[in-house]
Amino acid sequence: MKLTESEIKQRLIEGANYKRLYHELKAKSDAKIKALKAENKKLKARIAELEETTETQAIQIAELQAYVFGKKRKRHIAPDPPSSSPFIPRTKTSYKRAIPSADEITDTKHYFLPETCSCGGSFNKIVTKDYYEEDIPLPVLTEGYRSKLVTKHVVECSRCSKCGRRQSAMADVMNASTPVSLGPNIRLWVAHMNTTLGLSYCQIAHLADVQYGFKLSDGEITNILNRQHLKWLPVYEEIKTGIRASPVKHYDETPYKIQAEKMGHAWVMSDANSSDVVYELATSRGGGHAKKLHGDSNSVFITDDYAAYRNLSGTQQLCWSHLFRTSRDLKNNCNLPKGKQKWIRKWHRQFEQIYKDLRIELTKPYNLEQRQEAVQRLWSQVEKLARLTHKNIKDPDKLRRLKEQLLRAGKDKLFACLIYDTPCDNNRAERDLRQLVLKRKRSFGCKTTKGAKAMSTVLSVCTTMWRRHPDNYFGVLAGV
Numbered sequence: 001m002k003l004t005e006s007e008i009k010q011r012l013i014e015g016a017n018y019k020r021l022y023h024e025l026k027a028k029s030d031a032k033i034k035a036l037k038a039e040n041k042k043l044k045a046r047i048a049e050l051e052e053t054t055e056t057q058a059i060q061i062a063e064l065q066a067y068v069f070g071k072k073r074k075r076h077i078a079p080d081p082p083s084s085s086p087f088i089p090r091t092k093t094s095y096k097r098a099i100p101s102a103d104e105i106t107d108t109k110h111y112f113l114p115e116t117c118s119c120g121g122s123f124n125k126i127v128t129k130d131y132y133e134e135d136i137p138l139p140v141l142t143e144g145y146r147s148k149l150v151t152k153h154v155v156e157c158s159r160c161s162k163c164g165r166r167q168s169a170m171a172d173v174m175n176a177s178t179p180v181s182l183g184p185n186i187r188l189w190v191a192h193m194n195t196t197l198g199l200s201y202c203q204i205a206h207l208a209d210v211q212y213g214f215k216l217s218d219g220e221i222t223n224i225l226n227r228q229h230l231k232w233l234p235v236y237e238e239i240k241t242g243i244r245a246s247p248v249k250h251y252d253e254t255p256y257k258i259q260a261e262k263m264g265h266a267w268v269m270s271d272a273n274s275s276d277v278v279y280e281l282a283t284s285r286g287g288g289h290a291k292k293l294h295g296d297s298n299s300v301f302i303t304d305d306y307a308a309y310r311n312l313s314g315t316q317q318l319c320w321s322h323l324f325r326t327s328r329d330l331k332n333n334c335n336l337p338k339g340k341q342k343w344i345r346k347w348h349r350q351f352e353q354i355y356k357d358l359r360i361e362l363t364k365p366y367n368l369e370q371r372q373e374a375v376q377r378l379w380s381q382v383e384k385l386a387r388l389t390h391k392n393i394k395d396p397d398k399l400r401r402l403k404e405q406l407l408r409a410g411k412d413k414l415f416a417c418l419i420y421d422t423p424c425d426n427n428r429a430e431r432d433l434r435q436l437v438l439k440r441k442r443s444f445g446c447k448t449t450k451g452a453k454a455m456s457t458v459l460s461v462c463t464t465m466w467r468r469h470p471d472n473y474f475g476v477l478a479g480v
Contacts, residue, residue: 056397058335066329100132139213147212151183182224186214188477190224195459196466198439222451228461229454235480236457239464240269240278244297248272248422251290251303252429254437256281257445258452264445268432269293272302272423275467277432278460281452287311300420302429305405317416318409319426320355326402327351336396343393347385354381358424362417371418378418379411435463 003011116122139147157168186208193199193207201218208214243249250270258264258281267280267289282289287308294301294312302317303309309316331348334341361374386406389395395403406414417424436459446452461480469476 052394052397055336055340059330059333059396059398062333062335063329097134100134105132139211148214149183149185182220184478187224187228188474190216190221191228191458191462192466192474192477194221194225195455195462196435198435198442200439200443203442225454225458226450229457232457232461232480235461236278239276239460240293243269243271243276243278244295244299246271246273246276246299248300248302248420249297250426250429250432251293251301251309252426252433253285253290253306254433254440255285256436256440258283258447258449259445260448264452265289266433266436267293268429268436270428270432272428276464277467279436279456279463281446281456283449300416300422302417302423302426304426305409315416315420316413317420317422317424318413319424320358320414321425321427323402323406324352324355326398330396330398330402340393340396343390344396344399347388347399350381350385354378354385358415358418362421362424366421368419371421375411375415375418378415382406382411382414432463 113123113126137145139145153170155168155170157166159166189208190204193204194201199207201221204221205216205218208216249272251268253265253267256264256266261283263284265282265285267282268277269280270277278293280289280293285308290308291312294314296313298314300315300317301309301312302319304319304322327348330336331341331345333344336344358378361371361378364370383406386403416422446455462477465477465480466473
């Protein structure tokens, strides 16, 4: 059946309309699809950003939980690498107190058997056994004990009939503002209690009252510390100069508030080859304080990766304990996705093995050629590990920063310990800061900048002398 001319014309018009509508709809559909693709791309980027933020927050939450509630201790602890000094097991006698020497005995008491036994028999051979009892004198319980020594000074004073100048047999009497002063022993005792033991003013005053019946005010304690600061300042500078000249030293810092400044930081410089230590209580964490403490020394110094230490003169060794703890804490973070946990644990095991190899190398006898070979070998492992990535898993921000830190440090700052035969960690400085951290909890820092300077001097001198002369601490301190 043939179509008429009008039907053919009508169908051609309909076909043209269909074609036009098709192209219109296709253009609209393409534009909509393009807009949806762009929106989808933005949403994917936003989701990735939120996932990264969520992951970072999850890591921070786990760190806060560990800080507030503590870390769970594992029963099995991997053994440390072999040490150059073999472990010597303790004997049974090492758990008992040593027998006092003859010159330490202050009193002897004899205990005798009765002439006959309770049954009426006699004792054939009598032997004696010695037992020792060690104790301390307490003012209240010790008869005849003088807890406080009071010396009366009768000083002659007169005025010269010729020149008219007034003179005294004791020079200090002329400038004394009060007839009663504190002696040298109580000043040393207060300095020791406030610094080495880290007691607060209230605790010092209470202990002096209970133990010695000695009344002390906060103002008197402050005056004692300021007086000792002025007296010991040359010794403080001498200790600082000695540590600067040392071939290896440690640095670290911690917040320690100076209440008048509403901020503050405590810096520490420790000698790696002796027990000497110097503290500096400053108003901030600025790099100028680190440079002032360091001086123009050109020796090796061990620190964390804080930027203030990077521009100091000399050779810097980064603390491997800080790097290892960052990797370990990330490995133990249970808030990360399981896929990332598996990847991070694998990365941490390789980093831990490098750290163990480094510590083993440090225990070997020093040979420069062998140490240089070890540096090249360990650095190639570190560099390879720092560039190692997973094809499907994106590194957490904390791991990415750790990798950048390793590459930025380079072999010179990571393995200077092998070349110069120094420790590879900064644990010494962290331990030296611990007593200040404990004191901060008791006394909440210092009140004034003047008090901070006094604390720096007295704490440095007392701590150093305490470690140098543990058997004659107060005797040495009195002669300083």
